[in-house]
Amino acid sequence: MSDSGRFKIGGDLEVSRLGFGAMRITGDGIWGEPADREEAVRVLRRLPEVGVNFVDTADSYGPFVSEDLIAEALHPYGEDLVIATKGGLCRSGPGIWEAVGRPEYLRQCVHMSLRRLKLERIDLYQFHRPDPKVPFAESVGALAELQKDGKIRHIGLSNVTADQLAEARQITEIVTVQNRYNLTDRSSEPVLEACEKDGIGFIPWAPVAGGELAREGGPLDQAASRHGVTISQLSIAWTLHRSPVMLPIPGTSKVSHLEENMKAAELELGEEEWASLEGEAAKSA
Numbered sequence: 001m002s003d004s005g006r007f008k009i010g011g012d013l014e015v016s017r018l019g020f021g022a023m024r025i026t027g028d029g030i031w032g033e034p035a036d037r038e039e040a041v042r043v044l045r046r047l048p049e050v051g052v053n054f055v056d057t058a059d060s061y062g063p064f065v066s067e068d069l070i071a072e073a074l075h076p077y078g079e080d081l082v083i084a085t086k087g088g089l090c091r092s093g094p095g096i097w098e099a100v101g102r103p104e105y106l107r108q109c110v111h112m113s114l115r116r117l118k119l120e121r122i123d124l125y126q127f128h129r130p131d132p133k134v135p136f137a138e139s140v141g142a143l144a145e146l147q148k149d150g151k152i153r154h155i156g157l158s159n160v161t162a163d164q165l166a167e168a169r170q171i172t173e174i175v176t177v178q179n180r181y182n183l184t185d186r187s188s189e190p191v192l193e194a195c196e197k198d199g200i201g202f203i204p205w206a207p208v209a210g211g212e213l214a215r216e217g218g219p220l221d222q223a224a225s226r227h228g229v230t231i232s233q234l235s236i237a238w239t240l241h242r243s244p245v246m247l248p249i250p251g252t253s254k255v256s257h258l259e260e261n262m263k264a265a266e267l268e269l270g271e272e273e274w275a276s277l278e279g280e281a282a283k284s285a
Helices: 037-046 065-074 103-117 136-148 162-169 189-198 219-227 231-242 255-266 271-284
Strands: 006-009 013-016 054-056 082-087 122-127 152-158 176-180 201-205
Touching (some): 037 065, 037 255, 082 103, 103 122, 103 136, 122 136, 122 176, 136 152, 136 162, 152 201, 162 189, 176 189, 189 201, 219 231, 231 255
Parallel strands (some): 082 122, 176 201
Antiparallel strands (some): 006 013
């Protein structure tokens, strides 16, 4: 395991808290093959060596490219490797993402992900984004049925509100939520608080802070320089510090960047310094 500590997803899947997001092992606009396929495969094969046993992907990354690469690089999978994937977005071009939450579409997504990942059951399957054209309960209900059929072990949500999380939990057990969250974008704070209350894993996408706080010479840059780290490392370290249910998944297509990200787990700041950075982030919000 990495130095980031451990968390049990659903009470039974023990993962390193600092995982890997496999979106960036695709082409520009998260479309097509990566510029350097061999390096992308090397990144994936390096994960167990640096203590990562939690990999997050989605059928829409590529589309399909990320899942295919994971199977190529890591199958047959190690016993402790947890692969999470997502469905519910349709792609028609680079940078284009359309929510599709129809039950029949989600069932198709799950079966195709099983085939690409060479799995009989997906450890963690996440509904990628609510579809405004489809009742949320119908989409979640479809995943609950697939879980009963043995195709999914645990169910997670992505890009949801606290109310949607509560609604989904009336239908089935939800073990993770994946929302945008970082030091400068804490709009999902109510969702994180709900997760903390009941031990639900919170997977922050885009965990690296940006904006005015991260400008050259700004508070984050100065703090990073004092500790001899990058703003990215400092941002990742803050998410690990923020909550014990936090499971950051920084992604990359380069081995050197992967190794750099993993060093974030070693960074330790005092409570006063973390509080000061949070205060600066609140001012810039």
